[in-house]
Amino acid sequence: MEFETIKSDIQALLETRNMQGLKVLLEEWLPEEISLLCESLNLEDQIKVFQCIDRDRAFLTFENLDINDQKLLVDALPNRLVALILNDMSADNRTALLEELESEQLNKLLKLLTKKERKIALSLLGYPENSIGRLMTPEYMTVRQSWTIREVLEYIRENGESSETLDIIYIVDEKGYLIDDIKIGEFLLAPLDEKVSELMDGKKVSLLVTDDEEVAINVFTEFNRVALPVTDSHGILLGIVTIDDVLELAKKEDTEDIQKLGGVEAFEEPYMEMPVFKMIGKRAPWLIILFLGELLTASAMAYFEHEIARAVVLALFIPLIVSSGGNSGSQAATLIIRAMALGEVTISDWYRIMRREIVSGLVLGLLLGVLGFTRVAAWSMFTDVYGPHWMAIALTIGFSLTGVVLWGSLMGSMLPLLLKRLGADPATSSAPFIATLVDVTGLLIYFSLAALILSGTLL
């Protein structure tokens, strides 16, 4: 509420180009709050805001913007300001921006960096996309195990300014090999004359620079740390990853998974900010692919047209049967895809998963089968809608439901594992995709059973 009133004050100042007033007002704000404000302003006003805030907060405000806003701003802000911001930014956030740029713009920006920062930026960009190397920052504090606590605290006071965090201090040997990580709290609680080596427990958790960034999420969730050290395969300390970046990453990855599961390509922007036609472009491909897949149902049914003409009653249950298969497939796919993302199951568990899904699919199938049978039987008690062969029809519906639900559970659980095995993203086997696949096969199950059970009576 308060934020909204201040925002309208700011709007007024921007319109009258009262830069001095703007400066005074923004003085009171946190960088994160100025970023929030910027996100509701157009580019021109964003530039004015950046010209009004001091250097110490400019880069923090910039870091908190969406990558898309950052891209527009580095093109629009004066070079002098861009240079200050880029050099001040923490290396991990800068990498996140640089990796999104076209090579021409990238080269232009790299030239604005100081020699030292350019070297850091280039080395971080050298790690594979989505690797932990791209997430890390080389700004951390290391000390030696032979120092006293007093020496450590003095060293931090003199050299700690540029470190991304002082919450955790790293112990390395003269070759840069990571020996231990110790929380700042332990230094603060220990007697000043004690040696660092007395605080060490030799138990460290570290990330490998080439590992996938999803590993970082799982390790942070498992071990309660606010930052984790990153080493190469020899154990040499290269950088650190902080938990705030990981929280953001976890949210982003989950959003991508959810969108893929819903049959949409992952959005890079919030729903409301994405232009409508760009959004349609994210939805159309899957909708068309699923449509083309679903066209097979029309072909499959054309094959059974004769049966349908002779027993129209069969057509009545088509949506019921195909969607029951689709629903059970969505359930199984969702569970397995999420369990894989959380590291709870891996491909090697496929056999155990299959066994579980056969049991579940069979029980759930029988449940719906009995319900379907009962529905037809019950209606036939009081009406004549299903004719004299109602029992055969009821059996066809019951068995078909059991079959498609079992089949749906199996397909839904095995397909994500298969995709993963083939190196694809399992979330691509979205719920609608599984449902469509099960629709086509479900029709085959239904009409085959119908031919078997109803032959001689209705067919």
Place this chain on the structure above:
Amino acid sequence: MEFETIKSDIQALLETRNMQGLKVLLEEWLPEEISLLCESLNLEDQIKVFQCIDRDRAFLTFENLDINDQKLLVDALPNRLVALILNDMSADNRTALLEELESEQLNKLLKLLTKKERKIALSLLGYPENSIGRLMTPEYMTVRQSWTIREVLEYIRENGESSETLDIIYIVDEKGYLIDDIKIGEFLLAPLDEKVSELMDGKKVSLLVTDDEEVAINVFTEFNRVALPVTDSHGILLGIVTIDDVLELAKKEDTEDIQKLGGVEAFEEPYMEMPVFKMIGKRAPWLIILFLGELLTASAMAYFEHEIARAVVLALFIPLIVSSGGNSGSQAATLIIRAMALGEVTISDWYRIMRREIVSGLVLGLLLGVLGFTRVAAWSMFTDVYGPHWMAIALTIGFSLTGVVLWGSLMGSMLPLLLKRLGADPATSSAPFIATLVDVTGLLIYFSLAALILSGTLL
């Protein structure tokens, strides 16, 4: 790999009841690693492990276990050990366990707490479920603004032991009102004789104790902090929430949302650990509800049985049309539910969302409509499968597809907003649920259009 070999050593020690050997081996491990080990052991072996580790690591190991394992252990471990663990545990993790217990077990455990810890536990349990009060811990470090940095560091050294984190220090006045929060790094970098008040910028971010825990996730994502202070509505500091708990919570909430979107009730346990019949219990209710909903399609179609009998060709396209509507509904629902969870859209945006979805639905619908029309027309060029009235059929299919996709997008986007408005969880309007709803209405659209366009020719 290494972990696996050690694990088999441990198994051997457990089998031979070599407690001394176990003790020596576990000495080398981090609490989080011992928790991981425990999760692969049966309860009996878990008890042996807990009897072998020292007090300092017992409670940390315990904290890292799943709530379900914790529940079993507090029943099985000797009271003396349970008392030590419960009193040592951080208050937020303890609350997470206590709130899951039956009242009888809860009372038993509360009696094991010291007077001080029992008071803390009861006050935290007094906050509403899923509120920030349940997440917070009252163990933090406060200082006064009149102190010098030297005094602060001495105070921390003497009193910091019991604080959950020393990464952030809180400034309060004599009434306990929160004035500011300052990172430990700033104290470490400042001259020892400076006053705390000189470090303060008066810009603080805090959480309200009664807010929903989802607010905490969003504030942590927005503001880069490792801990946030929690106050009552007057601004009195009550506790802190740390980011590691929030990362875990974010993962858990996303898992719940994903499972609900897939049409499954939220799992409290990992996929593999949940007993098969318990899992079936999580899947059956939604599958049955959707089945009952889908039964309406059979009723709707019985109403059109006469039309189907006269034009069997209509039946061929039923799965195609209903599933296209369902898919577009799943897409829209997924996007809106996720955007709401991330705080990107709120109920008050409904009109703008509706406008966007009408445009998207219309464009996507026309796209599929043209494809559907083309399919029927193209087949009719070369075969006689659709008879002399193929043009009328093609038009029926085309218009129906446009209609159901538009309808699906609208329902998929509006229903989650409506559910939220009614105080329900929007994720309950899962993708399969929307799909089922759109199936029934899609059939009505299809057959109504067919009656309109084909009357006089086929019907």
